[in-house]
Amino acid sequence: MARWEPGARERLVVAAVDLFTEQGYDETTVAQIAERAGVTRSTFFRHFADKRELLAAGQETLSQLLTEGIADAADGATPLEAVASGLERVSQAMGQMNRDLAPRIKAAVAASAELQARDALKSVGLGVAMRTALTARGVPDATADLAAELGILAFKRGFAEWTEGARDTDVGLAPYCLAALDELRAAATSLG
Structure with missing residues (x-):
């Protein structure tokens, strides 16, 4: 994964929405969202405090x-x-x-x-x-x-x-x- 890859924020939002739809909000982890978006957990936390914040991005x-x-x-x-x-x-x-x-x-x-x-x-x-x-x-x-x-x-x-x-x-x-x-x-x- 490239460091500081452009579009990470948008990809995280899309990945989260996809996972929330597929398996539910409570069952979705930050690690799963980051993996689906093709970024690291630390990249996730550079953009969002927690998974709840994704929908208020x-x-x-x-x-x-x-x-x-x-x-x-x-x-x-x-x-x-x-x-x-x-x-x-x-x-x-x-x-x-x-x-x-x-x-x-x-x-x-x-x-x-x-x-x-x-x-x-x-x-x-x-x-x-x-x-x-x-x-x-x-x-x-x-x-x-x-x-x-x-x-x-x-x-x-x-x-x-x-x-x-x-x-x-x-x-x-x-x-x-x-x-x-x-x-x-x-x-x-x-x-x-």
């Missing part, structure tokens, strides 16, 4: 992209327009690999209480990132909380539809997230 990047998108929204943008800007920015980072792995990741998460807890923490982290970016724009706390929660729901709904929908289209994630955000905005106004 891009959380920091997603949080940063959401924050940047919200911060870069046009002056005078409403809170939800700023959230839409964040969703567009994060959608640009999602490619075919994300789309292909999503159903298997969803199945692995559904089969493991530990991964369900980690997935919930990921959502909380993304929500905090959006809320912080919104308050930095001067959005009041309660409004920032609500806009961030709607942003998380829109991301989840859009991502689910994008990954579970027809594969014969090259449409990216953004239109799905933005449509979900519009639907949630309309639903929120109907609450009265």
Whole structure:
């Protein structure tokens, strides 16, 4: 095995998802993941603290992209327009690999209480990132909380539809997230 081989992080994620699907999360070891990815255990630990972290591999990047998108929204943008800007920015980072792995990741998460807890923490982290970016724009706390929660729901709904929908289209994630955000905005106004 070559030292510092490029693409190791991505190969580790794919290997882990494959093994979680084949034999279950609890039965999969770090050694098995490293072997399947063609790297050493020490390479695994250079990239991830433990196997649970594999499924949250891009959380920091997603949080940063959401924050940047919200911060870069046009002056005078409403809170939800700023959230839409964040969703567009994060959608640009999602490619075919994300789309292909999503159903298997969803199945692995559904089969493991530990991964369900980690997935919930990921959502909380993304929500905090959006809320912080919104308050930095001067959005009041309660409004920032609500806009961030709607942003998380829109991301989840859009991502689910994008990954579970027809594969014969090259449409990216953004239109799905933005449509979900519009639907949630309309639903929120109907609450009265």
